Amino acid sequence: MDAENEAELRSLRARAYGPKADITTDRAAMRRLRELEAARRAEVTGPTDPSDPTVGEEEADAAPAEQLSADSSPTAIADPTDEGSESEWWQPREEPDDDARVGATASAPRRRRVLWALSVVASAAAAAGVTYALTAVAPVSASSGVPQVATLHPTTATAVPHGFFGASEDTPVYDFYGLTIFHAEGGFGGGGTGVGDVCIMAVPTEQVPAVDSFDATSWGFDGPIYSGCSAGAFSATIEVPLRSEAPETLRARFPEARGVQFVLDGDRVGVFVDNGQTSG
Incomplete structure (x- = not known):
């Protein structure tokens, strides 16, 4: 060359x-x-x-x-x-x-193109999964930021007759500013039919009849009734709007509030009050 x-x-x-x-x-x-x-x-x-x-x-x-x-x-x-x-x-x-x-x-170029296409598909699938996980269930606050103001324990100040709105025998009783809360065998309107369900009732204390004069087969009632029952892991809960039908003593205690919530927890009852500043 x-x-x-x-x-x-x-x-x-x-x-x-x-x-x-x-x-x-x-x-x-x-x-x-x-x-x-x-x-x-x-x-x-x-x-x-x-x-x-x-x-x-x-x-x-x-x-x-x-x-x-x-x-x-x-x-x-x-x-x-x-x-x-x-x-x-x-x-x-x-x-x-x-x-x-x-x-x-x-x-080699074909393999690179195939691997690139597969990586794009995998990335798209992963992104779709993350998007679904983030948007499928929108979180909702269970407490709504309402503060707890008291914890109630059973009291002997008020006795509730057996059978009054389904009151169980020797039912625990709780008093709170003109309201009496007690355990019942069923909720008002047919709630609490599941195994292990617990129901609570709340009525104005002045409407609770005396034990010695109560007739389970014939009795009257004139006032608001509030009830709630548990369901599985969800506790029995009662919400009481602080309107004119609510006990006057309760409304006077929380004049700016819009509602009171009672949540059963074992043998205790937690009290939550909406002070009128929390948006629902």
Whole structure:
């Protein structure tokens, strides 16, 4: 090979094997590289057998050697424009056949495209799952920020007759500013039918009849009635609006409030008061 061909071979090898390889888009350059490499091999090994099927147009059209797999990658990298570095920057360990090179390099972009598409699908699915988790159940505050003002314990100040609005025998009784609260066997209106359910009733204390004069088969009542029953893990709860029908003593105790809530907790009752500043 003359000096001009040597220079062209170095230039094409730089485009094929260098860090900025770009020869794959230039079919003419690829073909010329194969011709010059064949000529170089002929100088080293002697004339190529014309009957060799790997020589000719099919070889010239094959993919260049920059598409070698990892097993046949160069043993050293140096500046391909340096005339004295040729033996260092391109020394293939073993040159595979053209079909193997084409197959190995052609499948890599396809694999990358498939992996990229799968990653997009997985990311979209994950984002959809997070969005559903954040929006499917909107949180609601159970207490509404209303403060607890008292905890009631059973009292003996008021006795509730057995059978009065379903009052159980020896029912716990709680008094709170003109209201009497007690356990009942069923809620007003048919609540508390489940196994383990507990119901509580609240009535004006002045409407509770005396135990010794109460007739379970015939008695009257004139006043507001409040009731609530538990349901599974949910406690029995009563809300009393502080309107004109509520006991006067209760309204006088909380003149600015809009309502009082009673929540049964074992043998205690928690009292929560809306002071009129909490939005519902």
